[in-house]
Amino acid sequence: EVHLVESGGGLVQPGGSLRLSCAASGLTFSSYSMNWVRQAPGKGLEWVSYISSSSSTIYYADSVKGRFTISRDNAKNSLYLQMNSLRDEDTAVYYCVRSGYYFDYWGQGTLVTVSS
Amino acid sequence: DIQMTQSPSSVSASVGDRVTITCRASQGISSWLAWYQQKPGKAPKLLIYAASSLQSGVPSRFSGSGSGTDFTLTISSLQSEDFATYYCQQANSFPYTFGQGTKLEIK
Numbered sequence: 001e002v003h004l005v006e007s008g009g010g011l012v013q014p015g016g017s018l019r020l021s022c023a024a025s026g027l028t029f030s031s032y033s034m035n036w037v038r039q040a041p042g043k044g045l046e047w048v049s050y051i052s053s054s055s056s057t058i059y060y061a062d063s064v065k066g067r068f069t070i071s072r073d074n075a076k077n078s079l080y081l082q083m084n085s086l087r088d089e090d091t092a093v094y095y096c097v098r099s100g101y102y103f104d105y106w107g108q109g110t111l112v113t114v115s116s
Numbered sequence: 117d118i119q120m121t122q123s124p125s126s127v128s129a130s131v132g133d134r135v136t137i138t139c140r141a142s143q144g145i146s147s148w149l150a151w152y153q154q155k156p157g158k159a160p161k162l163l164i165y166a167a168s169s170l171q172s173g174v175p176s177r178f179s180g181s182g183s184g185t186d187f188t189l190t191i192s193s194l195q196s197e198d199f200a201t202y203y204c205q206q207a208n209s210f211p212y213t214f215g216q217g218t219k220l221e222i223k
Contacts, residue, residue, distance in 0.1 A: 035212075045152075045160065045203055047212040059210045062117075095159055101207040102150045104171070106159035 002026040002105045004096045009110030016086050016114070022079040022096030022107060030054075030074035033099050036081050038092035039109075048094070049081065064090075086114045118142050118206050122215035128223040133194045137218045139187045139204035148208035151180055151189045154217075155200045163202075164189065194220075 008020040020036070036048040049070040050059040058070055069082040079096055093109040119142035129135050139149065147167040152160040162171045164180035167187055177192040191198055199222050204215040 044217045045154075045205075045214040047205075047214070050210065050212075061211050101148065102162060102165040103152070103160070103205070104162050104165075106161075108159060 002098065004098065004105060004107035006094065006096045006107045006110035009094065009112045011113045011115065012086055013116050014087060014114055017082070017084045018086065018112060020081040020083065020094055020096075020110060020112070024077045024079065024096075024098075027098065027105075029072075029077040034072060034079045035097045035099050035103065036070065036079075037095045037097050037103065037106075038090075038112075039095070040089070040092045043092075046092075050099070051079070083112070086112075088114050090114050117211055118145060118208060118213055120204055120206055120213050120215040122202075122204055122218050124218060125216065126219040126221060128221045129194055130223045131194050131196055133223075135191045135194055135220065137189045137202055137204075137220075139182075139189070139215050141185045141187075141206055141208075144184045145206045145208035147183045148206055149180075149182070149187050150205045150207060151178075152203045152205065153198075153200045154203065160203065191220075196222075 003025045005023045012018050033052050035050045051070045067085045071080045091114045093111050095109045096107040097103045098105040121140045123138050149167045151164040154160040163174050168180045179190050181188050202218045
């Protein structure tokens, strides 16, 4: 059974940084593309970033480009999201999501709150 | 970017009802569309992919149709566990985008 477990969320001040991690199990992690998708409180879903299985292809939403960096370590079955220059509007639950073209497995999410 | 617009934003229905939710893309996306169900406090769950393919383990009362710009999700006979929020998502091109969601409530 596929399990994706996010960690690293918390309260951070505007302008601060945070690094999210996602530990994957139950799948051949190195074979799959991965994504981060977020959901602000009471709002809809927003795709944030994509990384291919070999890290050769990476995409970002315009809202985070230049501030967030996605990465992965296939030897550790782990996905990461380095978030810098955080803003109030980055407050959300961040989900680690497996994909081919569609988001078929989701973690439980980790809450990031940006507030002074 | 491709904009995804769902309608209605909310719908009230009763157990046993047939419900249809629509999703329109701002440009053609062929069949690169998925539907997700989300319950409060939980992660979304993939229901339908490639516009009309049922994800493994999803009940057959869920079905999807459409191609190009117009898509529908149909629940043939609502069960109590189906009351949730539903999102469409296009996978035609990055940035992947979601509809704003449709909240399905008990009448």
